[in-house]
Amino acid sequence: MRAAIADAEVGDDALGDDPTVHRLEGRVAALLGKERALFFPSGIMANETAIVVLGRPGTEAVVDASCHLLDWEEGAAAAWAGMQLREVATPPAGITAAAVEAALRADSPYQPRTSLISVENTHNAAGGKVVPLDRLKEIRSLAEDRGLPVHMDGARLWNASTASGVTVAEYAATADTVMVTLSKGLGCPVGSMLAGDGGVMREAWRIRRRMGGAMRQAGILAAAGLYALDHHVDLLAEDHRRAGLLAELLADVRTVRVEAPETNIVMIDLLRADVDAPTVVAQLAGRGVRMSPFSPRRLRAVTHMDVDDDGIRLTARALAEVLTVP
Ligand SMILES: Cc1ncc(COP(=O)(O)O)c(C=O)c1O
Numbered sequence: 199m200r201a202a203i204a205d206a207e208v209g210d211d212a213l214g215d216d217p218t219v220h221r222l223e224g225r226v227a228a229l230l231g232k233e234r235a236l237f238f239p240s241g242i243m244a245n246e247t248a249i250v251v252l253g254r255p256g257t258e259a260v261v262d263a264s265c266h267l268l269d270w271e272e273g274a275a276a277a278w279a280g281m282q283l284r285e286v287a288t289p290p291a292g293i294t295a296a297a298v299e300a301a302l303r304a305d306s307p308y309q310p311r312t313s314l315i316s317v318e319n320t321h322n323a324a325g326g327k328v329v330p331l332d333r334l335k336e337i338r339s340l341a342e343d344r345g346l347p348v349h350m351d352g353a354r355l356w357n358a359s360t361a362s363g364v365t366v367a368e369y370a371a372t373a374d375t376v377m378v379t380l381s382k383g384l385g386c387p388v389g390s391m392l393a394g395d396g397g398v399m400r401e402a403w404r405i406r407r408r409m410g411g412a413m414r415q416a417g418i419l420a421a422a423g424l425y426a427l428d429h430h431v432d433l434l435a436e437d438h439r440r441a442g443l444l445a446e447l448l449a450d451v452r453t454v455r456v457e458a459p460e461t462n463i464v465m466i467d468l469l470r471a472d473v474d475a476p477t478v479v480a481q482l483a484g485r486g487v488r489m490s491p492f493s494p495r496r497l498r499a500v501t502h503m504d505v506d507d508d509g510i511r512l513t514a515r516a517l518a519e520v521l522t523v524p
Pocket of ligand 1: 240242243245266318322351353354379381390
Protein backbone atom coordinates (compact mmCIF):
# COMPACT_ATOMS: atom_id res chain seq x y z
CA MET A 199 0.00 0.00 0.00
CA ARG A 200 2.87 2.38 0.81
CA ALA A 201 4.32 1.71 -2.65
CA ALA A 202 0.94 2.32 -4.31
CA ILE A 203 0.71 5.62 -2.43
CA ALA A 204 4.21 6.62 -3.53
CA ASP A 205 3.51 5.76 -7.18
CA ALA A 206 0.08 7.43 -7.37
CA GLU A 207 -0.67 9.67 -10.31
CA VAL A 208 -2.25 12.83 -8.88
CA GLY A 209 -4.12 15.96 -9.98
CA ASP A 210 -6.22 18.44 -8.01
CA ASP A 211 -9.40 16.84 -6.75
CA ALA A 212 -10.83 20.17 -5.55
CA LEU A 213 -10.89 20.99 -9.29
CA GLY A 214 -12.18 17.49 -10.07
CA ASP A 215 -9.17 16.35 -12.08
CA ASP A 216 -7.27 13.85 -9.93
CA PRO A 217 -7.12 10.67 -12.07
CA THR A 218 -6.55 8.28 -9.16
CA VAL A 219 -9.48 9.70 -7.22
CA HIS A 220 -11.59 9.31 -10.38
CA ARG A 221 -10.56 5.66 -10.65
CA LEU A 222 -11.44 4.98 -7.02
CA GLU A 223 -14.77 6.80 -7.27
CA GLY A 224 -15.68 4.91 -10.45
CA ARG A 225 -14.70 1.60 -8.90
CA VAL A 226 -16.72 2.13 -5.72
CA ALA A 227 -19.75 3.46 -7.65
CA ALA A 228 -19.69 0.29 -9.78
CA LEU A 229 -19.28 -1.99 -6.75
CA LEU A 230 -22.24 -0.31 -5.03
CA GLY A 231 -24.37 -0.13 -8.18
CA LYS A 232 -24.75 3.66 -7.92
CA GLU A 233 -24.15 6.33 -10.57
CA ARG A 234 -21.49 8.14 -8.62
CA ALA A 235 -19.29 7.87 -5.54
CA LEU A 236 -17.33 10.70 -3.92
CA PHE A 237 -14.14 10.40 -1.89
CA PHE A 238 -14.25 11.92 1.61
CA PRO A 239 -11.62 12.46 4.30
CA SER A 240 -13.82 10.72 6.90
CA GLY A 241 -16.91 8.62 7.40
CA ILE A 242 -18.49 11.26 9.61
CA MET A 243 -18.18 13.90 6.90
CA ALA A 244 -19.67 11.53 4.30
CA ASN A 245 -22.55 10.58 6.64
CA GLU A 246 -23.31 14.19 7.46
CA THR A 247 -23.18 15.22 3.81
CA ALA A 248 -25.89 12.63 3.14
CA ILE A 249 -28.00 13.97 6.02
CA VAL A 250 -27.69 17.54 4.71
CA VAL A 251 -28.52 16.50 1.13
CA LEU A 252 -31.42 14.12 1.88
CA GLY A 253 -32.95 15.71 5.00
CA ARG A 254 -34.59 19.08 5.62
CA PRO A 255 -33.85 21.57 8.42
CA GLY A 256 -36.43 21.57 11.20
CA THR A 257 -37.40 17.93 10.62
CA GLU A 258 -36.42 14.54 12.03
CA ALA A 259 -34.31 11.69 10.80
CA VAL A 260 -35.44 8.32 12.13
CA VAL A 261 -32.29 6.36 13.03
CA ASP A 262 -31.54 2.99 14.58
CA ALA A 263 -30.76 2.72 18.28
CA SER A 264 -27.25 3.69 19.42
CA CYS A 265 -26.11 4.41 15.89
CA HIS A 266 -22.94 6.31 15.07
CA LEU A 267 -24.89 9.36 13.81
CA LEU A 268 -26.51 9.69 17.20
CA ASP A 269 -23.78 8.73 19.64
CA TRP A 270 -20.46 9.58 18.03
CA GLU A 271 -20.79 12.50 15.60
CA GLU A 272 -20.78 15.45 18.01
CA GLY A 273 -24.36 16.50 17.28
CA ALA A 274 -23.40 17.04 13.64
CA ALA A 275 -26.89 16.45 12.22
CA ALA A 276 -28.17 19.32 14.36
CA ALA A 277 -25.19 21.55 13.59
CA TRP A 278 -24.87 20.91 9.85
CA ALA A 279 -28.37 19.90 8.74
CA GLY A 280 -30.56 21.58 11.40
CA MET A 281 -32.17 18.20 12.06
CA GLN A 282 -33.00 16.22 15.15
CA LEU A 283 -32.49 12.48 15.33
CA ARG A 284 -35.26 10.20 16.52
CA GLU A 285 -33.94 6.92 17.80
CA VAL A 286 -35.90 3.78 17.00
CA ALA A 287 -36.34 1.44 19.93
CA THR A 288 -34.66 -1.46 18.18
CA PRO A 289 -35.62 -4.99 19.24
CA PRO A 290 -32.70 -7.21 20.40
CA ALA A 291 -32.39 -8.73 16.93
CA GLY A 292 -31.91 -5.28 15.36
CA ILE A 293 -33.88 -2.72 13.41
CA THR A 294 -37.18 -3.68 11.71
CA ALA A 295 -39.57 -1.85 9.40
CA ALA A 296 -42.22 -2.11 12.14
CA ALA A 297 -39.93 -0.31 14.59
CA VAL A 298 -39.18 2.38 12.03
CA GLU A 299 -42.87 2.76 11.22
CA ALA A 300 -43.71 3.20 14.89
CA ALA A 301 -41.23 6.10 15.03
CA LEU A 302 -42.72 7.94 12.03
CA ARG A 303 -45.02 10.59 13.44
CA ALA A 304 -48.58 11.08 12.29
CA ASP A 305 -49.04 14.16 10.14
CA SER A 306 -49.69 16.95 12.62
CA PRO A 307 -49.36 20.74 12.51
CA TYR A 308 -47.76 20.58 15.99
CA GLN A 309 -45.12 17.88 15.71
CA PRO A 310 -41.93 17.68 13.65
CA ARG A 311 -42.08 15.89 10.32
CA THR A 312 -39.81 13.05 9.33
CA SER A 313 -37.65 13.72 6.26
CA LEU A 314 -35.17 10.83 6.34
CA ILE A 315 -34.52 7.28 7.56
CA SER A 316 -30.97 6.09 8.29
CA VAL A 317 -29.75 2.55 9.00
CA GLU A 318 -26.29 1.36 10.11
CA ASN A 319 -24.91 -1.91 8.64
CA THR A 320 -23.05 -3.57 10.27
CA HIS A 321 -24.22 -2.05 13.53
CA ASN A 322 -21.21 -1.03 15.57
CA ALA A 323 -22.81 -0.64 19.01
CA ALA A 324 -24.73 -3.89 18.58
CA GLY A 325 -21.36 -5.67 18.26
CA GLY A 326 -20.95 -5.62 14.48
CA LYS A 327 -24.32 -7.25 13.77
CA VAL A 328 -25.39 -7.59 10.16
CA VAL A 329 -28.77 -6.07 9.28
CA PRO A 330 -30.44 -8.78 7.15
CA LEU A 331 -31.23 -7.83 3.54
CA ASP A 332 -34.94 -8.67 3.84
CA ARG A 333 -35.27 -6.20 6.75
CA LEU A 334 -33.57 -3.50 4.69
CA LYS A 335 -35.91 -4.20 1.79
CA GLU A 336 -38.91 -3.84 4.11
CA ILE A 337 -37.57 -0.54 5.44
CA ARG A 338 -36.97 0.63 1.87
CA SER A 339 -40.49 -0.25 0.85
CA LEU A 340 -41.93 1.55 3.90
CA ALA A 341 -39.78 4.59 3.00
CA GLU A 342 -41.07 4.52 -0.57
CA ASP A 343 -44.67 4.35 0.64
CA ARG A 344 -44.06 7.42 2.81
CA GLY A 345 -41.96 9.27 0.21
CA LEU A 346 -38.85 9.25 2.43
CA PRO A 347 -35.21 8.84 1.38
CA VAL A 348 -32.95 6.27 3.10
CA HIS A 349 -29.28 6.70 4.02
CA MET A 350 -27.12 3.71 4.92
CA ASP A 351 -24.12 4.14 7.20
CA GLY A 352 -22.16 1.25 5.75
CA ALA A 353 -18.84 2.04 7.44
CA ARG A 354 -18.51 -1.75 7.71
CA LEU A 355 -20.68 -2.80 4.77
CA TRP A 356 -17.73 -4.84 3.47
CA ASN A 357 -17.92 -6.86 6.69
CA ALA A 358 -21.69 -7.32 6.33
CA SER A 359 -21.17 -8.61 2.81
CA THR A 360 -18.33 -10.95 3.82
CA ALA A 361 -20.41 -12.43 6.66
CA SER A 362 -23.67 -12.81 4.75
CA GLY A 363 -22.63 -13.43 1.14
CA VAL A 364 -24.99 -10.61 0.09
CA THR A 365 -23.17 -8.25 -2.29
CA VAL A 366 -22.55 -4.64 -1.26
CA ALA A 367 -24.63 -3.64 -4.33
CA GLU A 368 -27.63 -5.63 -3.05
CA TYR A 369 -27.41 -3.81 0.27
CA ALA A 370 -26.85 -0.45 -1.44
CA ALA A 371 -29.97 -0.93 -3.58
CA THR A 372 -32.05 -0.49 -0.42
CA ALA A 373 -30.78 3.08 0.16
CA ASP A 374 -30.50 6.38 -1.72
CA THR A 375 -27.05 7.10 -0.35
CA VAL A 376 -24.49 4.69 1.10
CA MET A 377 -21.37 5.54 3.05
CA VAL A 378 -18.55 2.98 3.02
CA THR A 379 -15.23 3.32 4.79
CA LEU A 380 -11.76 2.43 3.56
CA SER A 381 -9.92 3.26 6.77
CA LYS A 382 -11.36 0.55 9.04
CA GLY A 383 -11.11 -3.16 8.19
CA LEU A 384 -9.66 -2.35 4.75
CA GLY A 385 -6.58 -0.81 6.35
CA CYS A 386 -6.26 2.55 4.53
CA PRO A 387 -4.77 5.52 6.35
CA VAL A 388 -7.66 7.82 5.37
CA GLY A 389 -10.90 7.78 3.44
CA SER A 390 -14.58 7.02 3.12
CA MET A 391 -16.91 7.12 0.13
CA LEU A 392 -20.46 8.35 -0.30
CA ALA A 393 -22.36 6.83 -3.22
CA GLY A 394 -25.72 7.68 -4.77
CA ASP A 395 -27.38 8.82 -7.97
CA GLY A 396 -27.87 11.97 -10.05
CA GLY A 397 -28.76 15.26 -8.40
CA VAL A 398 -28.18 13.87 -4.91
CA MET A 399 -24.50 13.39 -5.68
CA ARG A 400 -24.19 16.75 -7.48
CA GLU A 401 -25.46 18.33 -4.28
CA ALA A 402 -23.16 16.11 -2.20
CA TRP A 403 -20.17 17.55 -4.10
CA ARG A 404 -21.22 21.07 -3.02
CA ILE A 405 -21.82 20.10 0.60
CA ARG A 406 -18.48 18.29 0.84
CA ARG A 407 -16.82 21.49 -0.36
CA ARG A 408 -18.83 23.59 2.10
CA MET A 409 -17.65 21.36 4.93
CA GLY A 410 -14.04 21.81 3.82
CA GLY A 411 -13.71 18.27 2.52
CA ALA A 412 -12.47 19.07 -1.01
CA MET A 413 -8.92 17.75 -1.07
CA ARG A 414 -6.16 18.68 -3.53
CA GLN A 415 -3.69 15.95 -4.52
CA ALA A 416 -5.89 13.32 -2.94
CA GLY A 417 -4.72 10.64 -5.39
CA ILE A 418 -2.10 9.53 -2.87
CA LEU A 419 -4.97 8.58 -0.54
CA ALA A 420 -7.19 7.17 -3.29
CA ALA A 421 -4.32 4.90 -4.38
CA ALA A 422 -4.43 3.31 -0.93
CA GLY A 423 -8.17 2.76 -1.41
CA LEU A 424 -7.69 1.05 -4.77
CA TYR A 425 -4.95 -1.13 -3.29
CA ALA A 426 -7.22 -2.08 -0.39
CA LEU A 427 -10.07 -3.05 -2.71
CA ASP A 428 -7.68 -5.27 -4.67
CA HIS A 429 -5.92 -6.89 -1.73
CA HIS A 430 -7.72 -6.45 1.58
CA VAL A 431 -11.41 -7.25 1.07
CA ASP A 432 -10.67 -10.98 1.07
CA LEU A 433 -8.87 -10.67 4.43
CA LEU A 434 -12.07 -9.70 6.23
CA ALA A 435 -13.18 -13.32 6.53
CA GLU A 436 -10.03 -13.96 8.59
CA ASP A 437 -10.88 -11.01 10.85
CA HIS A 438 -14.30 -12.58 11.43
CA ARG A 439 -12.79 -15.98 12.19
CA ARG A 440 -10.41 -14.36 14.69
CA ALA A 441 -13.23 -12.47 16.37
CA GLY A 442 -14.97 -15.84 16.78
CA LEU A 443 -11.76 -17.35 18.19
CA LEU A 444 -11.46 -14.55 20.74
CA ALA A 445 -15.08 -15.09 21.84
CA GLU A 446 -14.41 -18.84 22.15
CA LEU A 447 -11.29 -18.32 24.26
CA LEU A 448 -13.13 -15.84 26.49
CA ALA A 449 -15.99 -18.26 27.07
CA ASP A 450 -13.77 -19.85 29.77
CA VAL A 451 -13.17 -16.55 31.57
CA ARG A 452 -15.87 -16.43 34.23
CA THR A 453 -15.55 -12.71 34.92
CA VAL A 454 -16.77 -11.67 31.45
CA ARG A 455 -19.78 -12.30 29.24
CA VAL A 456 -19.28 -12.36 25.48
CA GLU A 457 -21.82 -12.79 22.72
CA ALA A 458 -20.71 -14.79 19.68
CA PRO A 459 -19.70 -12.17 17.08
CA GLU A 460 -21.13 -12.06 13.55
CA THR A 461 -18.26 -10.02 12.09
CA ASN A 462 -15.11 -8.35 13.46
CA ILE A 463 -16.40 -6.74 16.68
CA VAL A 464 -16.45 -8.52 20.03
CA MET A 465 -18.29 -6.82 22.87
CA ILE A 466 -17.03 -7.93 26.27
CA ASP A 467 -19.20 -7.26 29.33
CA LEU A 468 -17.40 -7.07 32.67
CA LEU A 469 -19.11 -9.08 35.39
CA ARG A 470 -16.91 -8.07 38.32
CA ALA A 471 -18.48 -5.19 40.25
CA ASP A 472 -15.10 -3.80 41.36
CA VAL A 473 -13.58 -3.10 37.91
CA ASP A 474 -14.65 -0.73 35.18
CA ALA A 475 -13.86 -0.62 31.48
CA PRO A 476 -11.36 2.31 31.50
CA THR A 477 -9.30 0.58 34.23
CA VAL A 478 -9.25 -2.72 32.36
CA VAL A 479 -8.33 -0.96 29.10
CA ALA A 480 -5.36 0.72 30.84
CA GLN A 481 -4.23 -2.62 32.32
CA LEU A 482 -4.53 -4.33 28.93
CA ALA A 483 -2.51 -1.56 27.28
CA GLY A 484 0.29 -2.37 29.74
CA ARG A 485 0.24 -5.93 28.32
CA GLY A 486 0.35 -4.77 24.70
CA VAL A 487 -3.38 -5.13 23.95
CA ARG A 488 -5.47 -2.18 22.76
CA MET A 489 -9.28 -2.13 23.23
CA SER A 490 -11.91 0.59 23.59
CA PRO A 491 -13.97 1.18 26.71
CA PHE A 492 -17.37 1.15 25.00
CA SER A 493 -19.39 1.94 28.12
CA PRO A 494 -18.54 1.87 31.85
CA ARG A 495 -18.80 -1.93 31.98
CA ARG A 496 -18.30 -2.94 28.36
CA LEU A 497 -15.13 -3.32 26.28
CA ARG A 498 -15.04 -3.37 22.48
CA ALA A 499 -12.42 -5.52 20.77
CA VAL A 500 -12.06 -5.18 16.99
CA THR A 501 -10.08 -7.63 14.89
CA HIS A 502 -8.29 -6.29 11.82
CA MET A 503 -5.55 -7.16 9.38
CA ASP A 504 -2.75 -6.30 11.83
CA VAL A 505 -3.96 -8.81 14.44
CA ASP A 506 -2.94 -12.46 13.95
CA ASP A 507 -3.91 -15.64 15.82
CA ASP A 508 -1.10 -15.13 18.35
CA GLY A 509 -2.45 -11.63 19.02
CA ILE A 510 -5.87 -13.13 19.75
CA ARG A 511 -4.38 -15.68 22.19
CA LEU A 512 -2.34 -12.93 23.87
CA THR A 513 -5.52 -10.87 24.22
CA ALA A 514 -7.50 -13.69 25.82
CA ARG A 515 -4.61 -14.43 28.23
CA ALA A 516 -4.18 -10.77 29.14
CA LEU A 517 -7.90 -10.35 29.87
CA ALA A 518 -8.00 -13.49 31.99
CA GLU A 519 -4.99 -12.22 34.00
CA VAL A 520 -6.36 -8.72 34.45
CA LEU A 521 -9.79 -9.98 35.52
CA THR A 522 -8.80 -12.86 37.76
CA VAL A 523 -10.12 -12.23 41.25
CA PRO A 524 -6.99 -11.73 43.44
C1 LIG B 1 -20.69 2.91 12.01
C2 LIG B 1 -19.73 4.04 11.84
N1 LIG B 1 -20.07 5.06 11.05
C3 LIG B 1 -19.25 6.10 10.85
C4 LIG B 1 -18.01 6.15 11.44
C5 LIG B 1 -17.15 7.35 11.21
O1 LIG B 1 -16.02 7.10 10.46
P1 LIG B 1 -14.74 8.09 10.58
O2 LIG B 1 -14.05 7.72 11.84
O3 LIG B 1 -13.97 7.80 9.34
O4 LIG B 1 -15.26 9.49 10.58
C6 LIG B 1 -17.61 5.11 12.29
C7 LIG B 1 -16.30 5.16 12.97
O5 LIG B 1 -16.00 4.41 13.86
C8 LIG B 1 -18.50 4.03 12.49
O6 LIG B 1 -18.18 3.01 13.31
